[in-house]
Amino acid sequence: MAKEYLGEFEELILTLVAGLQEEAYGAAISEEIETRLKRDVNLSAVHVTLYRLEDKGLIKSALGGGTNERGGRRKRIYSITSAGIATLRAIKEVRIDLWKMVPQLKMS
């Protein structure tokens, strides 16, 4: 297991960065959260979390291209590092292990 624990929101963002790949930048991530999870999220919260994950070395970033919609401002595209992948995997395995402890419930 990684030494540092991830918060729920951090884990969510990390997963989305891994999933969105080339399209992983601030605005897109926040939109993704809004559409998929029906959860209201502020852009600044997303950015702050991204920076924190970057500080922890779980993701890295590079400037991508700009679009008209962005007033010509370039995107910062985030991608997951191998440490990030390892952390995600570790989390997932722990969850599955824990899930196995739960008695199987009948689904009605």
Next chain:
Amino acid sequence: MKKEYDPIHSKTIRLLRWFCPSQLLEEIEGDLIQKFNRDLKSPHTSRWPAEYKLRRAKRRLLWNVIRYCRPEIILRNKLSIQLINTIMLRSYLTIALRNVIKNKVFSAINVFGLAIGLAACLLIFQFVSFELSFDNFNEKLDRTYRVTNDRFQNGQLIQHGTIMYPTIGPTMAKDFAEIEEYTRLMPGGDLNVKINDKNFRGDNCHFADERFFSVFDFKLLAGDRSSLLKEPYTTVLTENTAARYFPVKDKNYSSLIGKTFLWGLDTRPYTVKGICENIPDNSHIRFDALISYSTLIRPDNQDADLSWTWSDMRHYLVLKPGTDYKKLESKFPAFSERYFKGDKVSGSVEKFYLQPLKNAHLYSDYEYDIATTASGKAVWAMLVVAAFILVIAWINYINLTTSRALDRAKEVGLRKVMGAFKRQLVNQFIFESLLITALAFVVAFVLVISLQSTFNQIVGTNLSLNTILTSLSSTKILIVILVLFVGAFASGFYPAFVLSSYQPVTVLKGKFTRSGKGNFLRKSLVVFQFTSSAALITGTFIVSKQIDFMNKADLGINIGNVIIVQSPQLMPWDSTFIERVESFKNTLAQVPGVISATTSGNIPGERLGRSFNIRLSDQAADAHFTISNMSVDYSFFDAYHVQILAGRNFLPTDHNPDFQKLDKVIINRNAVQLLGVKNVEEAIGKEIVWGRNGTRKWTIVGVVDDFHQEALQKPMEPMIFRPMYSTYAPTSVKIKSDDEQKTVADIETVYKKFFPGNSFEYSYLEQRYNNQYNDDTRFGKVVSIFTILAIIVSCLGLIGLSSYTAAQRTKEIGIRKVLGASLVNIVSILSIDFVRLVLIAAISSLPIAYFSMQNWLQSYAYHISPGLAQFVLPLAIVLLIAIVTISFQIVKTALTNPADTLKYE
């Protein structure tokens, strides 16, 4: 149609740019704009009118931007700024240090000049803030007032004092609901204490009532605040007094409560009920002990409580919160009329006023004042002077720095060519200024710390930077720091802009010459500085001459070589008292070193009591005059060499142990005049009636010449002398000037023989008398310090100006030398300008010095009239100093080899 809204240039995004770290800005800005655009097309609002959609999107944008104001974002900012600046700062520091080292003398002058200004400022600030802090340890300071009392007789002010009748306090408190509390106080003079077999003399005490400790917040170390000073014969001692009287272990003052001591001849002991901390330096009242006021009120004599004529009491009032004291004061005339009925009760028309306690120290000019006072005007003047010194020091600094511009011009040019922005250059120069200022600060603090004790000695205070800083409120400290910082910054600003504005092309081509810009400023500054220096030098001369005059003035009374021996504290009055004193005097006169001895109720230098109801017996019964009175024995006028103008001296037969049988007086020349008698001869044989409705008559047997009973600030008053002895009258012993120590020892032996068990205390009259001039001597010292400071600062200004002009005229001098000018020639050409400036300054100082010194001298009833020498000498001194100062620079310039200065032409 309105222009389309563009979020990129909106105020909202500009707000973001202001606080958002630059490395994150592009990404965040982009994301925000994208979000804004998508908000516009949001499916939720597809049916809304466009205007609403825009408004919603804008609102959301603003909200989003505001949400970025969080520490996680903003803190990323600071780190980056520091990173960038440390690199530049290091470069600035190196350059600045190199410059300081390159011009050692110049930098030293610069730093030192500024440091002197700052140090002077700090010292003065210390002093001023101490003076302004008086009595502020009292919680009710802003509601506490002193009652003051003016008395008028025949329409003339005869007394302006703080003393009044004991009835004033209780009556006012009864009549005026605005008064929350009052306290009554009477100075008790010397406390002669006897504990077991030990005597303690010379402690100053007051009689104070039980409300004293509720009006004033002197801290108690032991005792119960609410019950102090209530019962008769109880006392509160200060820490120091208590420790001297009784053995105290580990500051356990509670153990002293209940201890007793005897005072003088009293047989009833005084009980210690409380111990208070030593009186703070900034208290206007000072005492070593307090005795309960009720001690004064005896069953058989309640005058101390009920008298409308005994006026020795001081009153303090505490008003209810929110009371306008001026309004209360306006009710006092009616009060006075109600109880004093014009001058029917006390012999004079009484007017009462309130003085806020916070003014008691700085704004009091009362007679019979117990407050330690200082001149408020002088304190504020000091503050102005401090500000002045600081401003001048900074302007000097600016001058010195800009005068060196030529040296740095090439550097600036080169930097600009290499791509430096103007802003960077400004930053660099400001940084250098700050560095110099910081250095100056360090030097200033060292100066302050090392000069502290000297300064304390001169000013007569016990200050340190530490105590002042801790006692100041944080806002005051903040203001001081702000002023210093703004000053340092502003003085760095001007040179920075001048230096950084040079055009690289002109500078590097070598065609750079200074413009005459700022020259006028520089010259007028030098004129101004030398004007004040010259005026101050004149002031120093006149002040010291006046002090000298006062110390050596013919007082009309000979106080030289007189020793004052305090009266024995333990000798009661009886019918043999006079004989005992006389034989003591006679024995003293036989001591080889003693010339004569006399006793008197007051000694020269002391303020006399006044009698308000004196008239001649042949004058109308309602006539009354105010005359100061003094009791003397028959040898007084001989011993002090007071001239008798008419009639005779007192004879031993004029004395009588029974006060009722005395009927002879001597008056002075002023009293003759006041009483309306034509000349001194005519006064002899006239009779004086003393006291209101008095019937007792006193015959005038002699008239003496006026003499200076008090310092020369005060006019000589009308005086009346009665032939009286008293138990508290000190003995004045005139001695020969050789072998004083032996004479004093002999006097002590005689004293001990006559008054066994009493402690022998003596002092030199001349010293005591001259103590009245302490304030003036101090003023003289302060003026001379300022003079020296002003001279130093002016010289710095002159150095700045002379080095500036010298640099400007190097080429001219070179050419002159090539053409054959001699050294003397060049020196005189260069110096004539400065001499002219200094001369203008010196001459314009004359009227300033003249009028301000006249004004100062007016405060002395007897003063010198300044002569020509006091005004001409400063001119010469100032010129000399100026010439010496500039000669270095000028001779150096004149000696330069013309080949060096002209080789590039």
